[in-house]
Amino acid sequence: MIAQKSGHVFNLSSIAGRKVFAGLSVYCATKAAVAALSDGMRMELAPKHNIRVTSIQPGAVKSELYEQISDQGYRKQMDDLAASMTYLEGEDIASSILFALKAPERMDMSEMFIMPTEQGW
Numbered sequence: 001m002i003a004q005k006s007g008h009v010f011n012l013s014s015i016a017g018r019k020v021f022a023g024l025s026v027y028c029a030t031k032a033a034v035a036a037l038s039d040g041m042r043m044e045l046a047p048k049h050n051i052r053v054t055s056i057q058p059g060a061v062k063s064e065l066y067e068q069i070s071d072q073g074y075r076k077q078m079d080d081l082a083a084s085m086t087y088l089e090g091e092d093i094a095s096s097i098l099f100a101l102k103a104p105e106r107m108d109m110s111e112m113f114i115m116p117t118e119q120g121w
Contacts, residue, residue, distance in 0.1 A: 007051045010097055011038045015059045015113065019121055023074055031057075035111065042110050052108045054100050059115035062087040085118035 001007030016024060017031030038055035045051040060081060069075045093114060100109040 013057045059119045
């Protein structure tokens with residue numbers, strides 16, 4: 001990208017990088033770090049190399065994450081959350097990435113919060 005003086009980097013973070021959830025402090029901290037890294041990359045790469053950087057920060061997305069939850073209390077919270085809203089699909093995130101890719105070159109979408117309509121936080 002540096003050699004061709006153009007490109008677009010997408011880093012996948014989470015709304016958990018902006019809102020801390022009890023029991024998930026380490027996960028939230030790693031997602032906050034992705035957002036900070038993305039912003040720094042954007043400031044360093046865009047002016048000098050014409051490389052745009054976007055941090056994608058989705059809310060609830062249907063994914064394999066649920067299968068990795070071992071804490072039964074948190075798993076119940078996720079079940080309750082799923083019953084209260086329609087989760088985003090992977091294609092929703094892909095569509096958002098395409099939207100940012102199609103933006104005029106003079107424009108950098110530094111952060112994209114992509115939330116289910118019913119998700120309040």
